[in-house]
Amino acid sequence: MRSIKYDVVVIGAGPAGLAAASRAKAMGVKRVLLVDRDREPGGILQQCIHNGFGLHLFKEELTGPEYAYKFIEESYASGVEFLMNTMVLTIQPDRQIYAINRKVGMLKIEAQAIVLAMGCRERNRGAVTIPGSRPSGIFTAGTAQRFVNMEGYMPGRHVVILGSGDIGLIMARRFTWEGAKVEGVFEIMPYSNGLNRNIVQCLKDNNIPLHLSHTVTKVHGNERIEAVTVSQVDEHFTPLSGSEQVIPCDTLLLSVGLIPENELSRDAGIHIDPVIGGPVVTDEMETTLAGVFACGNVVHVHDLVDNVTRESWLAGEGAARLVLGQQPTRDLVTTKAGSGVRYVVPHKIHVENLATRTTTLYLRVLQPEENVRVELVSGTKSLFSVHQRVVRPAEMVSINVPPKRITATAGEELMVRLVREGDKA
Amino acid sequence: MERLKADVVVIGAGVTGTAVARELARYQLKVFLVEKHPDVACGCTKANTAIVHAGYDATPGTWKAKLNVRGAAVYPQVCRELEVEFKPTGSLVVALAEDQVPHLYELLNRGYVNGVPDLKVIGRDELLAKEPYVNPKAVAALWAPTAGLVNPWGLAIAQAENAAENGVEVLLGAPVVGIDVTDGLVTAVQTPDVIIETRYVVNAGGRYSDEIARMVGQDDFRIVPRKGEYYVFDKRFGYMANCPLFPVPTAISKGILVTPSVDKNLLIGPNAQDQEDKEDLDTTAEGLQEVLSEALTMMPDLPVKDAITNFAGLRAVARPSNDFVLGPAPGVPNFINAAGIQSPGLTSAPAVAEVVRDYLQMAGLELKGKKKFNPFRKGIVTFRDKSHEEQARLIQEDPRYGQIVCRCETVTEAEIVQALNRPIPCTTIDGVKRRTRAGMGRCQAGFCTPRVVEIMARELGLSWDEITKKGGASRLLLGQTKCSAAVKGAGKDA
Numbered sequence: 062m063r064s065i066k067y068d069v070v071v072i073g074a075g076p077a078g079l080a081a082a083s084r085a086k087a088m089g090v091k092r093v094l095l096v097d098r099d100r101e102p103g104g105i106l107q108q109c110i111h112n113g114f115g116l117h118l119f120k121e122e123l124t125g126p127e128y129a130y131k132f133i134e135e136s137y138a139s140g141v142e143f144l145m146n147t148m149v150l151t152i153q154p155d156r157q158i159y160a161i162n163r164k165v166g167m168l169k170i171e172a173q174a175i176v177l178a179m180g181c182r183e184r185n186r187g188a189v190t191i192p193g194s195r196p197s198g199i200f201t202a203g204t205a206q207r208f209v210n211m212e213g214y215m216p217g218r219h220v221v222i223l224g225s226g227d228i229g230l231i232m233a234r235r236f237t238w239e240g241a242k243v244e245g246v247f248e249i250m251p252y253s254n255g256l257n258r259n260i261v262q263c264l265k266d267n268n269i270p271l272h273l274s275h276t277v278t279k280v281h282g283n284e285r286i287e288a289v290t291v292s293q294v295d296e297h298f299t300p301l302s303g304s305e306q307v308i309p310c311d312t313l314l315l316s317v318g319l320i321p322e323n324e325l326s327r328d329a330g331i332h333i334d335p336v337i338g339g340p341v342v343t344d345e346m347e348t349t350l351a352g353v354f355a356c357g358n359v360v361h362v363h364d365l366v367d368n369v370t371r372e373s374w375l376a377g378e379g380a381a382r383l384v385l386g387q388q389p390t391r392d393l394v395t396t397k398a399g400s401g402v403r404y405v406v407p408h409k410i411h412v413e414n415l416a417t418r419t420t421t422l423y424l425r426v427l428q429p430e431e432n433v434r435v436e437l438v439s440g441t442k443s444l445f446s447v448h449q450r451v452v453r454p455a456e457m458v459s460i461n462v463p464p465k466r467i468t469a470t471a472g473e474e475l476m477v478r479l480v481r482e483g484d485k486a
Numbered sequence: 487m488e489r490l491k492a493d494v495v496v497i498g499a500g501v502t503g504t505a506v507a508r509e510l511a512r513y514q515l516k517v518f519l520v521e522k523h524p525d526v527a528c529g530c531t532k533a534n535t536a537i538v539h540a541g542y543d544a545t546p547g548t549w550k551a552k553l554n555v556r557g558a559a560v561y562p563q564v565c566r567e568l569e570v571e572f573k574p575t576g577s578l579v580v581a582l583a584e585d586q587v588p589h590l591y592e593l594l595n596r597g598y599v600n601g602v603p604d605l606k607v608i609g610r611d612e613l614l615a616k617e618p619y620v621n622p623k624a625v626a627a628l629w630a631p632t633a634g635l636v637n638p639w640g641l642a643i644a645q646a647e648n649a650a651e652n653g654v655e656v657l658l659g660a661p662v663v664g665i666d667v668t669d670g671l672v673t674a675v676q677t678p679d680v681i682i683e684t685r686y687v688v689n690a691g692g693r694y695s696d697e698i699a700r701m702v703g704q705d706d707f708r709i710v711p712r713k714g715e716y717y718v719f720d721k722r723f724g725y726m727a728n729c730p731l732f733p734v735p736t737a738i739s740k741g742i743l744v745t746p747s748v749d750k751n752l753l754i755g756p757n758a759q760d761q762e763d764k765e766d767l768d769t770t771a772e773g774l775q776e777v778l779s780e781a782l783t784m785m786p787d788l789p790v791k792d793a794i795t796n797f798a799g800l801r802a803v804a805r806p807s808n809d810f811v812l813g814p815a816p817g818v819p820n821f822i823n824a825a826g827i828q829s830p831g832l833t834s835a836p837a838v839a840e841v842v843r844d845y846l847q848m849a850g851l852e853l854k855g856k857k858k859f860n861p862f863r864k865g866i867v868t869f870r871d872k873s874h875e876e877q878a879r880l881i882q883e884d885p886r887y888g889q890i891v892c893r894c895e896t897v898t899e900a901e902i903v904q905a906l907n908r909p910i911p912c913t914t915i916d917g918v919k920r921r922t923r924a925g926m927g928r929c930q931a932g933f934c935t936p937r938v939v940e941i942m943a944r945e946l947g948l949s950w951d952e953i954t955k956k957g958g959a960s961r962l963l964l965g966q967t968k969c970s971a972a973v974k975g976a977g978k979d980a
């Protein structure tokens with residue numbers, strides 16, 4: 062068994078891993094290794110050939126591969142080493158990694174710091190329990206995207222889409238452009254789960270109907286799927302009897318959410334926040350296992366890659382600071398989701414960092430609201446707030462707290478909540 | 487039309503038919519195993535609870551009672567010979583209230599009469615020590631140490647492979663559409679492509695065994711399909727049950743249980759719903775709700791949000807006997823039934839095979855042992871259960887072990903390739919899944935499907951869009967995209 066040593070090992074060469082690796086290198090870390098099971102770096106962006114990436118960071122509309130390429134080039138140029146076609150099987154709490162590669166065989170990699178950037182996987186039919194038969198022709202939207210964009214095959218010609226997640230919306234357009242008929246997108250919630258711009262550009266511009274408060278209640282067909290029953294649901298998501306409609310189709314695409322892929326993290330003993338499905342992290346993006354950092358979709362599901370990159374720079378910096386002996390003192394405050402807020406990342410913030418740099422809080426709201434303030438409170442005291450014209454569960458909110466803007470003492474709890482403008486908290 | 491000659495034709499390649507075929511492979515006989523699906527184990531055998539029952543349940547004196555106990559006794563050996571996963575976990579019937587305790591003793595007595603070894607009633611403390619996640623209201627339980635878990639389709643595949651390796655001809659995708667009877671004796675079995683002239687027929691047609699019996703004029707039993715629905719949970723929660731946990735059957739509850747599978751998934755089900763349609767394997771919202779709410783009574787902390795899939799199976803219940811239908815058809819002595827094999831049919835399979843063999847012998851079939859019979863079958867060499875050192879060695883011997891295809895179940899390319907090149911042809915995605923577990927994990931094939939299709943196309947010499955999930959019209963891909971159709975052949979070797 063081959064055994065190698067690195068200062069920082071980044072697992073996953075998607076946008077998160079690429080940004081973390083090149084940032085760690087830029088910070089002065091000598092040996093940085095990027096490991097990925099795929100043939101090429103870029104992660105899920107490789108199959109996202111539509112544009113709309115990098116609007117925030119680069120002020121241009123890049124395709125997924127173009128966005129990834131910027132970071133691949135940067136990583137190469139900075140001297141990050143790449144180990145592709147290599148699957149990490151286990152991470153031990155002492156930061157030894159076991160990985161396999163068909164050329165090299167089994168590898169043991171010792172790391173001073175590890176950055177987890179394994180991304181996420183799609184929720185599937187079992188996770189949402191759609192009764193009926195179990196034929197072929199049911200795909201998660203991402204798998205369908207891979208078949209169409211990377212392999213050149215059509216998963217189907219007559220499509221119903223369940224869930225209004227972004228990949229589903231993008232695929233609605235992609236299938237239409239390929240000459241397939243998309244019957245509609247059915248979403249169980251009373252609001253869409255995708256970005257507004259995707260609703261407009263993918264559905265409206267192609268005359269694909271979006272049916273809110275609807276779900277698929279049955280799959281028909283024994284060999285290939287032949288039809289689905291869709292039903293309207295009430296406010297408790299219970300199908301309304303009498304509202305059933307049978308829609309013939311040869312394909313059902315599922316775009317019903319993503320789950321951070323944390324099997325490695327769990328097995329290493331890292332604490333997972335059940336709300337986000339990802340590790341509990343500090344503002345250095347360090348997990349509960351010292352020396353192991355995490356960023357991107359493995360922590361929480363992002364809708365914009367620009368935010369993934371920003372968050373991953375922090376993880377790269379965090380790992381570098383650990384290796385270089387520059388970690389901040391371990392005085393921490395904790396964050397907590399208050400009313401209207403589903404979650405806040407990071408879970409913990411170094412008091413020292415609050416004074417020395419801008420701190421970004423990422424959060425998701427529980428339901429759509431207009432004209433609100435996102436407020437940071439400690440006890441009853443409001444420390445900081447920003448106005449938001451619209452907030453939607455589908456769009457992650459990020460709040461930048463400038464350096465020294467708030468002061469806090471170790472152990473304090475900072476609650477993040479939504480307050481309607483005009484309301485007294 | 488091709489004409490073949492056989493001593494025995496076994497119809498149906500579920501766990502029953504494959505067990506019979508393997509049993510007959512011990513003798514100097516020309517045996518055909520004929521199955522209508524493109525793979526073995528596509529009937530009841532692929533969708534059940536996968537428990538090797540101890541045998542206290544069945545009414546004393548029935549075939550079910552006798553063959554269950556005999557089957558359970560030989561299971562460990564059969565599974566060892568065939569390299570099939572078997573876990574001797576024991577099982578528990580859990581009384582959740584004092585008034586259920588007398589029923590445990592009823593089962594204990596019935597088990598005693600049936601010859602089930604080592605049954606005993608245990609108290610609450612011992613139960614909770616064994617099974618910490620059981621409802622703490624539990625008061626006592628019946629402990630049956632001889633019960634266990636098996637991989638049901640794994641067993642059927644292994645039996646078929648072992649039979650094939652010992653000379654049995656396996657015809658897949660060959661529905662029996664007629665049986666010739668002359669002067670009260672079967673003479674030939676017809677499928678659309680071949681006619682097999684034969685001296686004996688074994689009917690192991692599962693829920694179609696009544697229709698097959700009618701082909702020789704036997705009309706004294708009828709199969710009523712009884713649906714059972716299940717949820718499968720992420721194997722992360724496999725630790726929540728160490729063995730099958732049965733409720734005490736009550737007037738309202740039909741006995742929905744919580745059990746681990748051999749692969750450490752948690753499984754709950756089945757309910758029981760009689761129906762007419764033999765092909766309706768749909769899960770239903772009501773059925774799944776029933777399964778969930780009853781299982782929650784047994785285990786209040788079930789990880790409800792971590793279901794990875796649900797499925798349904800159909801029991802082949804024979805009316806009017808409600809027992810296995812074994813033996814010759816009245817008036818057709820060389821047609822032997824192994825019909826109506828409902829639960830505990832998986833457990834009983836090895837014993838059913840012995841009984842069928844004896845009936846064949848009584849009907850005049852001469853059984854001369856084959857010297858060269860090899861009872862051992864080597865399974866696919868799996869990667870996931872090996873130590874890092876052994877894994878390193880496997881990759882060194884075959885670099886394809888270094889390529890993970892299914893991330894959730896850690897299945898490598900080497901295993902997929904092996905699955906596609908074994909004694910029984912494997913030609914479908916579901917076939918690969920049942921042989922390797924690729925696609926059975928928490929992402930339910932989202933990740934591995936394109937990779938499995940690629941390997942299958944390469945190994946089987948097909949284009950990607952010819953690959954099916956389970957044969958017939960179940961193609962996975964419906965042609966190429968505009969762009970790759972334009973670039974000639976681009977998709978084919980993409």
Ligand SMILES: Cc1cc2nc3c(=O)[nH]c(=O)nc-3n(C[C@H](O)[C@H](O)[C@H](O)COP(=O)(O)OP(=O)(O)OC[C@H]3O[C@@H](n4cnc5c(N)ncnc54)[C@H](O)[C@@H]3O)c2cc1C
Nearest residue numbers: 498500501502522529530531537662692714801831832833
């Ligand atoms: C919900 C449920 C739970 C169960 N749980 C358990 C359990 O925990 N333990 C246990 O011991 N047992 C259990 N059982 C019972 C067990 O699964 C069955 O008894 C067993 O699988 C039956 O195997 P078989 O080979 O007889 O039938 P099948 O597996 O159905 O095989 C019959 C085969 O015959 C083929 N066939 C039919 N017609 C034709 C034709 N005309 N030509 C060619 N081929 C044909 C079919 O395609 C099929 O492959 C359960 C059953 C169900 C449904």
Ligand SMILES: Cc1cc2nc3c(=O)[nH]c(=O)nc-3n(C[C@H](O)[C@H](O)[C@H](O)COP(=O)(O)OP(=O)(O)OC[C@H]3O[C@@H](n4cnc5c(N)ncnc54)[C@H](O)[C@@H]3O)c2cc1C
Nearest residue numbers: 186195197198199532533534536747751795797926930931
């Ligand atoms: C003891 C035991 C343990 C089991 N453990 C597991 C387990 O660990 N994991 C597991 O998945 N099942 C498990 N099962 C269920 C098993 O899948 C069923 O017994 C059997 O496969 C049912 O076959 P089916 O044809 O009804 O469903 P299948 O065809 O096998 O369908 C299974 C699932 O695959 C999905 N699927 C996969 N790929 C595709 C695709 N490309 N297109 C569309 N849909 C796709 C379907 O949506 C469906 O939810 C277990 C069953 C038993 C008895």
